[in-house]
Every structure is written in C-alpha cells, then in structure tokens.
Amino acid sequence: MVISVNHADIYQKEQLILSDVNLQIEEGEFVFMIGKTGSGKSSLLKTLYADLWLEKGKATVAGYNLHEITQKEIPMLRRQIGIVFQDFQLLTDRNVKKNLEFFMRAMGWKETYEINARIAEVMVQVGMPDILGKMPHQLSGGEQQRIAIARALLNNPQILMADEPTGNLDPEKSIEILKLFLKINKDFGTAILMATHDLELIERHPKRTVFCDKGTLSDLTENL
Template sequence: MEKPLVDYKNVEIRQGNRVILQNVNLSLNSGDLVYLVGEVGSGKSTFLQTLYQEIPIQSGIAEILGYRLNQLREKDLPKLRQKLGIVFQDFKLLPDRTIHANLSFVLEVTGWQKWAAINQRIDEVLEIVDMKGSEDKYPYELSGGEQQRIAIARAILNRPAILLVDEPTGNLDFITGKSIFTLLQHMAKEGTLVIMATHNLYLVREFPGKVFQIKSQTLQNITEKIYVREIKD
C-alpha cells in the first residue's frame, strides 16, 4: 500500500496563542487534487504554511514526504522544501529579471550547474505551462494570468512531489482562472499531489478533486457535499 505523502493525525495549529485549527486528520497521496476552501482568514494559507514549516506544528503527528514535522532538524528543512513547489498569491517574481533569469536563478541556487541542462529544463516547464516564447520578457510585460503560469513553472522546475498553490485565481478573470485550474488538474493526473487554497467553488465543481473546508477551527471533508451541490457559493 502506498504511503501517504501528507499524513496529519490529531494535529493542532497555532499562531501565537491563537488556535487556528485543531484535531486535523488528513491523508493525501500522489496524484490527488486537493482543495482547501473557507472564508477569508479561516486558516487556508496558514495550513499551507505548516507543510513547508513556515509555521510549526504544535501538537499531534504530522508527516510529509517521510519527514516528521515536529521533529524536523534544521539542517533537513532545505531538503524538504526542495521537494515542494510553492505558488504564492502575489507570484513573487523578480521584477528586474527576465523570465529566463527568474527560472535559471531557482535552478542555480538548488544545485544545477550545467547551462545546457538549465536551458533544457526551462524550455520544458515553459512548454508545460504554455508560455514558450516568454523567456526574454520581464514580469511587468505579462498579464496576471501569464505571471501566474510563470509562477507555476518556477514551482515545478525541480519536479516536486507536492505542489502547494495559494489562491491561484484570486485576481484573474474566469476564463484565465479556468485555464489555471486545467493546468493544475493536468499536473495531478501526471502524479503530482496538488494542494490548492481557493475561494472559487464554481471552478472546484468543474474540476473534481478532494475538498476540505476550514470552518470553526476544524478541517472538514466536504467532497460529497460539494459535488451534489449541497454547498452553495
């Protein structure tokens, strides 16, 4: 039986003295497309931050890619993060560098040394996100949807086992948002575990996955309710 990539058992998550989530039980596998939904401020982004240890786990058992998070040694944190792809709400692209330079920078700092290999991998990821030909452009020359695609390309450069995506369609129009969901669904079908925080229930219904709602400090599996339309936008 395949070991889960993410396995949380009776986990409590805090920020300072404030409890964000309690009694979290979650098991996720390769190829899962997972949605985190809930009101603004409910804790979706906070939960994602525990996965890459920006916010520590307070209690319970939390494992990701074989690492026990509340026993993680400081020297092992970079190793864990190199196995994750993270797409932030605000893209975090370097504005004074071309798209090629944005992507090559990530590969260089993670140990890639040969320019031929770097250029080949950049070509591959730009093909995946349908952004070939943008290599010499700067982020400000791209639309919001195009910048989001580049942010996804950057996140998958090192072939992560898990892709974490925070509100990928928050500032995008419907058609562009749909294209982003299509891309992320494709990545899940290729075997990546995709965990996405989103408020867009319409697109969640159009691209089925596992749906968890954060509400009243709990994480609830509402997959069945979503797909029989018992929960409304």
C-alpha cells in the same frame, strides 16, 4: 502517502487557528481546500511547507516528519514540493529565464546545460515556451501565474501546494489556471493541494474537497 497529518494543532504565533487536523493525501491526488479568508487555509499550508512550526500532533510531507524536522532539513523538504502563491512573487528586475535560473541555483542546481534544459521543459508544460526573454511587467496576470507554476515544477515535486493561485485573476484566467493544474496532475501524476475560496472553480471541476471552518478541517468529499 505524500501528506499525512494526524491530530495536529495549527498555530499562528500564539493563536490556535485549527485544532485536531487530520488530512491524508495520496500520491497523484488532487484536493481542493476551501474556506473563508482567515479560516486557516494559509496557516495549514505554511505548516505543511515548514514556514510555521508544528506545535502539536504529527505530520509527514514528502517523507519528512514535520514534528521532528530540523532547520537544515527544511530546504531539502522544499525541494520535494512546489509552492504557488496568489501574488506570483516574480523578481521584477530580471526576465523570465533569469527568474527561473535564479530559483534553480538557489535550490542547488549547478550545471548550466541542465538548468537550461529543465527550464525549457517546464515552459512547455505550462504552455509558454517562447517568452523567456520577457520581463514580468510585460506579462498579463495569467501569464505571470503560469511562470510561477513553472517555477514550482522545476524540481519535479511530489506535490504542488497552491495558496489562492487564482485570487488575483479574472474568472476566465482563473479557469485557465485551474485547467493547467488539472493537466499537470493528470499528465505527470503530481499531487495538488489547492486552497481557494472560489466555489465556481470547484463546481466546474469537482475534486476531493476539504473545508476549513470554525477552527476545524473537515472532508466534504462524500457531499460532492
């Protein structure tokens, strides 16, 4: 089990966002998380990667107990997961290769030959092996998101958590990015938890779906 959440309350500062959350995600599983803006999707994801503290309940992510995790352990947790955001979060002052290299060194990679080899691998995985020298502003939104996905894959994570990864893309590019997530899930067995409000994506490629609404999280899988 790569994620196990039991009777958790999710807070944003003092405000209760989601109550009594229960969520289990198996290794290699693909799960959509849907809900309106402000329904708690991002707050739940932030709790799962320990950006928000778990106030009540129990949760385990990639073997780490979030209700007991220390500040020193949080970087180690994040080496086991990959996080993809809506706004790409690429460093604008350096090219693609240096973006990825900066992340890897921050994550503890030291050997240059290992860094270069892993960067080459993930760029093939996202279908963009030949753009390492380009600057972010030279790339389309879809290309920038592929680089962000490549960055999230660098540590061979057990799970990718994606927070509205198609939110800044047009419908055609959104489908391409979803297909990339599906390919990563199928080819490498990486579990995926993808938050989205784009129901068309789910209709085209139905997977297990959980729903944030009115302060609760429910599983809609049987209704697909």
